[in-house]
């Protein structure tokens with residue numbers, strides 16, 4: 474494991490791959506919306522809000538590091554998400 478990747482778990486990687494439907498290594502807004510639908514949330518406000526929260530560098534995509542940061546900061550929530558997938 475390289476420096477700066479402490480705390481990454483196989484579980485995070487598994488979830489990220491679920492979110493990243495087309496496998497290009499980043500989660501687009503439509504992929505996020507699709508994942509949230511799976512979780513039972515269909516409000517576009519939610520998508521907007523969660524996207525803004527996860528997309529730290531503002532490029533319109535969630536990369537694995539942004540996703541992992543969110544997982545670390547919301548471990549309780551992500552436990553539920555992990556169960557849903």
Ligand SMILES: [Ca+2]
Pocket residue numbers: 493494495496497498499500501504
């Ligand atoms: Ca993708």
Ligand SMILES: [Ca+2]
Pocket residue numbers: 527528529530531532533534535536539
């Ligand atoms: Ca980003």
